[in-house]
Amino acid sequence: MKTIDELLAEGVDGKRVFVRADLNVPMADGLITDDGRIRAVLPTVKALADAGAKVVVASHLGRPKGAPDPAFSLLQAAERLGELLGTPVAFAQDTVGPAAHGAVDGLEPGQVAVIENLRFNAGETAKDDIERGEFADRLAALADVYVGDGFGAVHRKHASVFDLPARLPHYAGYLIATEVGVLKKLTEDVKRPYVVALGGAKVSDKLAVIDELLGKADRLLIGGGMAYTFLKAQGHEIGVSLLQEDQLPAVTEYIERAAKTGVELVLPVDVLVAPAFPDLSSKAPANPTTVAADAIPADSMGLDIGPESRKLYASKLADAATVFWNGPMGVFEHPDYAEGTRAFAQALLDSPAFTVVGGGDSAAAVRQLDFDETAFGHISTGGGASLEYLEGKTLPGLAALED
Ligand SMILES: Nc1ncnc2c1ncn2[C@@H]1O[C@H](COP(=O)(O)OP(=O)(O)OP(=O)(O)O)[C@@H](O)[C@H]1O
């Protein structure tokens, strides 16, 4: 994989460099609540701009449906990028249309433009190779060189991640190089006991990962929205909690396999429940109640791990040598459901383990709950991406940067 240092040595003065970043930052009421992913790409953008490149930054934000949707505009992220760079950044209101071409044509060496959300175009995420390729051709017309630095999206076979690098000279940016360097250690020479903790809400994406992790980790701790499909598979009532119903047979098989192979599978023993998902805008008190994990009322939703589970999980971290954690333990954005995630992060810090925290929201949670992020071994910008890397899968966005 050629790196950005090689590109800089070759020279970029006046060249249009397309940087595929992951600016998929958490937002609430139209405002960015954590800019970690924007900060993470700054070294690459700065180095290119300082070397006189015309830098074109592109990303997805959220999951719009292949057409423009103002709720998912990258405008705020572009403005924040400009603030962090200390220089104005041009923003194009389309991705490959006249606005994008106008913004790129208007760049002087050393200047930066952000184009609108890649996923406003159906071609970005299309399953069909030809449709993706056509969109990649249109993106390629905006640049001379490609730098991949959106680590959080390298597990997606999307046009800007997979097809575009094949059309331009391509290099890995600093973020991807750092992330891969750290995660590689967990696949090659992991110190045991190796504990993997999974929470969050992208249950369908991440359940599949457990299949592989069962052969790698010594202990699997399941929390967040992920836990309820497991509790249901064990035959418990889970009320209206997050459920991936089509995965129940697979989860039942994971539970059986873990028992057979001696992998310790740890599920919550108590949870915080309420009749509905909390209002994250007003943060009005949610008044949850704590119930045993096998006694969730039929009309309730599980939204955080309870106090006994927090103690249990802390005890499972206390003797760990390596921990990988992806996905908050509860809906940490609301103060009534933040304690599970807070206690878990604290237990990680108290453990002697080398800890890797992966994921946009997991990293945001650590910062929002006022932990010193430098105290963790590594905070990865990728959740799904780092999990799939640890699974040993070939990731489209990394494969595309090779050769
Ligand atoms: N019990 C729960 N029910 C519903 N949502 C939950 C629950 N517990 C946590 N969440 C939500 O999960 C979200 C984060 O999940 P997600 O899987 O996206 O993690 P992530 O760290 O951002 O990983 P990635 O980078 O792959 O997106 C948070 O917004 C949180 O509110």
Ligand SMILES: O=C(O)[C@H](O)COP(=O)(O)O
């Ligand atoms: O948040 C993430 O994990 C990445 O930005 C990828 O987003 P996606 O899961 O919507 O593809």
